[in-house]
Amino acid sequence: MASLREVCTGGFVEAASGLEAIEQLALGPTALMVLDLNMPDMHGLEVLRFVRAHQAYRALPIVVLTTRGDETSRTAAAAAGASLFQTKPFTPHALAGQIRQLLEASAGQVRP
């Protein structure tokens, strides 16, 4: 978590469910989304599809968390527009590295 704070200079918000994640998009500018596929209300893929259907968020970097060996979800998420994948379990450092990479790539496109 510490390294996540360090990367996300604009602050980050934790969402406990798919609807909350989408709510965050409505509440303010978002630079990046880390999405778990298993959530209580909506499946992560549904969130991903909803977000990508939305023109304003087509370029929003989205890291999707998948489980080792779950190739099906990974393919589906790739088709639905995931930017990068992180296989669980992972170290915060690995995720932070990916986030940094995506934020740098999208710098200038989205305000962090």
Place this chain on the structure above:
Amino acid sequence: MSSGDENFFAGFMDDYFAECDEHLASIREQLLRLERGGEGAAADRDTLDELFRNFHSIKGISGMVDLREAELLAHQLETYLRAVRDSGAFGADGLDSLFDGITLLERTIAARREGTPPPSLDAIVRRLATAAAGIGSPSPAAPVQTSGDHGAANWRVVFAPTPDGAARGMNVDSVRSRLRSAATIVHAVPRVLPEGIAFEFTLAGDLSEPLIAEWRADGLTVEPVVPEPAAAEPEAEAELARGLQPSHVVRVDLTKLDDLMRIIGDLVISRARLEESLARVARHVPPVEWRHVQEGTASIERQLRELREGIVRVRLVPVGEIFRRMPFTVRDLAREQGKKVHLAMDGANTEIDKYLVERMLDPLVHLVRNAVSHGIELPDRRVAAGKPAEGTLRLSAAGVGDAVLIEIADDGAGIDGAAVAERARAAGLPVPSGPLDDKALLDLICTPGFSTREVADRASGRGVGMSVVKSTVAELNGTIALHTTPGQGTRYVIELPLTLSIADALIATMGERTFAVPQVAVREVVEVDAASLRPLGGQEVAPFRDGALPIVRVSRLFGLPDSDRPRLHVFVIGSGDSAVGLAVDRITGQREIVVRTMADTLVRVEGISGATDLGDGRVVLILDPLALARRGRRLEHGVPA
């Protein structure tokens, strides 16, 4: 909400409409296939599957943009199709319900696009449900439910998150908890509303008035549920996954292509300018070097042409995009009027500029409606005239060089010239004496203010009349011709240029002036001896082949002095009896020109279609040979131009 957000939602809706258009186009195509099979025939599985997928997609995206009516109707169509697929039969009134349902679906989406109230769907939803039930398939989602399963009322609650609300603790999680404590949440989905992202909860249970009031005070929208389409069935999802092919198609905004075309136009001019400059330095360059330079410019010219043709091809779409709509128009109108019409289509794959397709849609629909309403007779009338009871309406398209020919032909009663003349006189329009030929007839019925039965029936009311048909074709630099034979039928032939902005042209001079003449309109170029011109009825004719060619001196049309050259160059426009020669001093060359149309009505002159930059800094006028030929013929008849 900031203006950026508004743009975003406008863009989102544009995407929605574009996607709906694609699905509706595919639906029409499938329907044609179904109709060919006939009501009795076993339904072709692939066709049904494709239709099913289309309805399913429209249902999904309509839900996303909160177009409830379209979502509901698409759902009902999908339900009916499932019944058809399970039983292999359409059932009584089934195919008609399907057609009517699709027409209404189109109108519902169009209503949203135009901001008009959607059509009423109650009747069609009932018919589709009845049709589905009639086939006897136990369809899980068929009956439309107006209340929840347990007799409890259903409610829809919409919550739109805002930063202010979030600060007060109004977030999707707290709202969900409140709702959950009062009723059962059947489902919760995010939506894109015009105001932004919102969450929609469907609740089952009784809500007390005070509770509803409290929720409303907190900014929630609370309303009883109208029949709610069931969520996507797993079967349909699986099917969608199977049917999704990687797409090799991108959708491009037409204005972006226009920009590209404009840039290429500028390139064409720059190249011409470069060539002029090179010509001036040619004599200072050693021949060997000069050949390299020439090879260079020649290949740039060739590549530019390829680039231009590539862009033109990108803009081309099959004329079938228009044709595919016609079966609906014809079917509806024929049914309304008790007529039998067989619609035949040829050349639907002929390609035409997207812009032309869009502009020509309404005019062609008008001509098709006219053919059904006024051309094709009632079945008993046809039989009495010794014709088959079913009339034939033929739509065809063909590419001819740089132009596209579109024909609309019916085997109906033809146009009654005497009735048209009478009608025109009654409307106070000038009518030439004597029998009317096809051209005069067309001119009359295209005169603004002339209309036959149009006022009375539904064929009018679209703001399109024959006068609009004619003026649209003219604006697109096209021509329209009428051929009608009483008792045998009517045929309209429309010729349109393939694309508008860059054209091959012949450059001609008259005295010190230079003009460009689009090559597409010129049938041939001949040289005539000025001395061989003979006056004939206020006009001159030149010997041409075995006959005589009326000659119009372009100089006279523009009030310039006549040429004193012994030999004149003549553009032959049109063919056969309607051929006219436009005489100029000299044709000096041929080149690609970039047409800049004169949009300003104040500077529009009949006979001049635009201007072009020749590359040497000279701006020359582009003649409209067809208009000039028309004007010439009028002079010939002694009518003031």
